[in-house]
Amino acid sequence: MFEILLNHYPVLLKGLTTTLVVSLSAIALGLVLGVLLAFGLTSQYHLVRWPCGLYRSFWRGTPILLQLLLVYYLLPEIGIEIAPISAAILALTLNTAAFQAEIFRSGISHIPAGQIEAARMAGISAWQTRRRIIMPQVFRLTLPPLTNEIITILKNSSLISVIAVTELMRVSEQIASRTFQPLETYLAAALLYLAVNLVLARISAYLERRMTGGLATE
Amino acid sequence: MPMADTLSPPPTAKQKAIVEAHGISKQFGDLEVLTNIDFSLAPSEVVCVIGPSGSGKSTLLRCLAFLEPYDHGSVYINGKLLGYEDRSGKRVRTSEKRVDEVRAPVGMVFQHFHLWPHRTALENVTEALRLVNGLSRGDAEAEGMAMLEQVGLAERAGHFPESLSGGQKQRVAIARALAMRPRVMFFDEPTSALDPELVGEVLDVMKKLAADGMTMVIVTHEMGFAAKVADRVIFMDQGSVVESSPPATLFRHPKSERLQQFLNTWRERHID
Numbered sequence A: 001m002f003e004i005l006l007n008h009y010p011v012l013l014k015g016l017t018t019t020l021v022v023s024l025s026a027i028a029l030g031l032v033l034g035v036l037l038a039f040g041l042t043s044q045y046h047l048v049r050w051p052c053g054l055y056r057s058f059w060r061g062t063p064i065l066l067q068l069l070l071v072y073y074l075l076p077e078i079g080i081e082i083a084p085i086s087a088a089i090l091a092l093t094l095n096t097a098a099f100q101a102e103i104f105r106s107g108i109s110h111i112p113a114g115q116i117e118a119a120r121m122a123g124i125s126a127w128q129t130r131r132r133i134i135m136p137q138v139f140r141l142t143l144p145p146l147t148n149e150i151i152t153i154l155k156n157s158s159l160i161s162v163i164a165v166t167e168l169m170r171v172s173e174q175i176a177s178r179t180f181q182p183l184e185t186y187l188a189a190a191l192l193y194l195a196v197n198l199v200l201a202r203i204s205a206y207l208e209r210r211m212t213g214g215l216a217t218e
Numbered sequence B: 001m002p003m004a005d006t007l008s009p010p011p012t013a014k015q016k017a018i019v020e021a022h023g024i025s026k027q028f029g030d031l032e033v034l035t036n037i038d039f040s041l042a043p044s045e046v047v048c049v050i051g052p053s054g055s056g057k058s059t060l061l062r063c064l065a066f067l068e069p070y071d072h073g074s075v076y077i078n079g080k081l082l083g084y085e086d087r088s089g090k091r092v093r094t095s096e097k098r099v100d101e102v103r104a105p106v107g108m109v110f111q112h113f114h115l116w117p118h119r120t121a122l123e124n125v126t127e128a129l130r131l132v133n134g135l136s137r138g139d140a141e142a143e144g145m146a147m148l149e150q151v152g153l154a155e156r157a158g159h160f161p162e163s164l165s166g167g168q169k170q171r172v173a174i175a176r177a178l179a180m181r182p183r184v185m186f187f188d189e190p191t192s193a194l195d196p197e198l199v200g201e202v203l204d205v206m207k208k209l210a211a212d213g214m215t216m217v218i219v220t221h222e223m224g225f226a227a228k229v230a231d232r233v234i235f236m237d238q239g240s241v242v243e244s245s246p247p248a249t250l251f252r253h254p255k256s257e258r259l260q261q262f263l264n265t266w267r268e269r270h271i272d
């Protein structure tokens, strides 16, 4: 296994880099979309809530592999030609946005309504109340489930090999078929996924420890 | 949702009321919580609202601040209709922005403080100064410190709410409201969530405010405070104003049986 790592580390590293670029882009873009969706899900207007709920149901309720293939084959159909890697980022973004939206929605619902009323009575606009009063607390509250979601996306990014993106999984498959050492190769790949996720978990734990001051106790 | 109610005439100018309500009603589903309430508050007047639990005191205060939209009637703040506008003869809700504009002179203090836990005491006070009034950090902090000083908490400026006592939290909440220079302050049972030994410090701040001429509406169970500080006491029961008089009259010569009963119950509970 270490032999595989040593002999093939340039390709493995390239695969890992692609995995990281795709996953982290999707997570960052999904965060923005997820926050907006969460605002939609907690809107006072039925007409805003409803489509957001529909979106969430679809992307949480269908297999991610299917979503990848749909995005990959649908875009050319409607005249949009994009590289497989972009399609992969797009699909993972749309998927994680739904999960992150649900995480944030739950976080938002835990902020006592009185805090929001206090902000409104101080003249702070609804939008600034979200930005300055609600979301800073929601990010702290939801850090653990958010970390879970990030790790899930990193692992699920292995599926994008089916649309010919040469990320870590696909690179491993190639090495395995070339070296006839599938077990060693896949163990090496597992090790790399694990290493990245352990680092992420540590960062999250560190942030959580640092952010304990001043959280909702009401 | 509200109705094509005709607009009540704007308040008369003879005595400029800061808050004026005409015939407001409020229903939660089938439950009628406020029935045809008239209310007027003159500058520097201190009004205490008393009444049994569930009589609609909080709802009245929340409707006067449009935290709950009232169904019928009208509320004027400084002569401006709050929450609704007349559009070609029909009454429609105004934008949130317009609501903010009209109720800008109103500050509110809640039973459970509702401080923002991720902000220090000082930041709780400066937040709106910066976001709404656009003050620089330095100016906002100077102003915020002056407000904390006023409630006797300057030395707690850097503390997060979780490390403050209930009485201190409520005083920060008062400072937060005062920072926006309100012309009238609404208090909804500001001391009901406090341990008995912490009630005094909050009431003292409110007494000082009253003495400085602040216009206030205070929902309270503190009869002693109401008797001493209020210019007028309103007794509510089942969504209606039953009596409204200066405290001396209201407490000593209750006219209605319901108020007599309410005061008797209160005395029995507070004699021992």
Ligand SMILES: Nc1ncnc2c1ncn2[C@@H]1O[C@H](COP(=O)(O)OP(=O)(O)OP(=O)(O)O)[C@@H](O)[C@H]1O
Pocket: B028, B031, B033, B051, B052, B053, B054, B055, B056, B057, B058, B059, B060
């Ligand atoms: N958001 C709401 N939805 C449904 N019913 C409500 C709501 N808010 C208040 N009520 C009901 O309206 C009635 C009046 O409530 P309100 O809180 O105004 O009474 P209160 O006089 O402030 O009582 P307390 O002294 O207990 O605070 C109660 O029966 C209450 O259950």
Ligand SMILES: [Mg+2]
Pocket: B057, B058, B059, B189
């Ligand atoms: Mg109440």
